Amino acid sequence: MSDHADEITPERRARGLEIMRNVYGGDHDDEGPGDFFGMTVEHLFAEVWSREGISNRDRRLLLLGLLVGQGMDDPVEVQLDAAIRTGDLTPGELREIVVFLTHYAGWPRGSRLNTQVEELIARVMRS
Template sequence: MADSDLFNQGMATRRAVLGDAHVDSATARKTGFDEAFQTFITEGAWGSVWSRPGLTRRERSIITLALLAGLGHEEEFAMHVRATVNTGATEEDIKELLLHVAVYAGVPAANSAYRIAKQELAKRQEAAQ
């Protein structure tokens, strides 16, 4: 059972960070199999954590990118690089956080993340032209 206030706050934050197109697509793909998981993500990650006042969205974005890169979660890392357009995290922030990833999580993890970040940032640049 969803906590409607937490779910609604989470959905608003999720949309603000990831964009309506991404959230609409994820919602359209939801089935009975993953419905509880999608609710959990919306309430837990987006409603309980991303919606807290203690850090800015930019700071949360930087932390999230570093963790995803360090853990090798490439698809989620790419999604959160795309989301930086909404969070205020900059290309410079990504460069700096990936140096930390290299030191604390390993060069191979950072190397993969640099490749993905370059691809996503290049796509953004192309779309802006």
């Protein structure tokens, strides 16, 4: 098995950073030493998020469902914010996601998601 550092190329890192910027709608610098950030950029974004077959919007919907189902509120907020900023999802679509996921993830998680969505929409409307 090869060491992760052997697989790093400047092109792969640049591709991963560009995809990460597209997914999260912001400036993500080549930050952070260590293997975790490198694996995130060079594998998750350069290899997984760049695959053909489904859109980034579809990936975001799948990820939101998974995160809500697991009760992972902090990553949900990151994904909701990115979904609005990148234009992947509209406020109306986010509200529909709340209704849908509430029936599968449970009322308490749906209630928390609703609060997150409505707070995000209110912030966006103010800015």
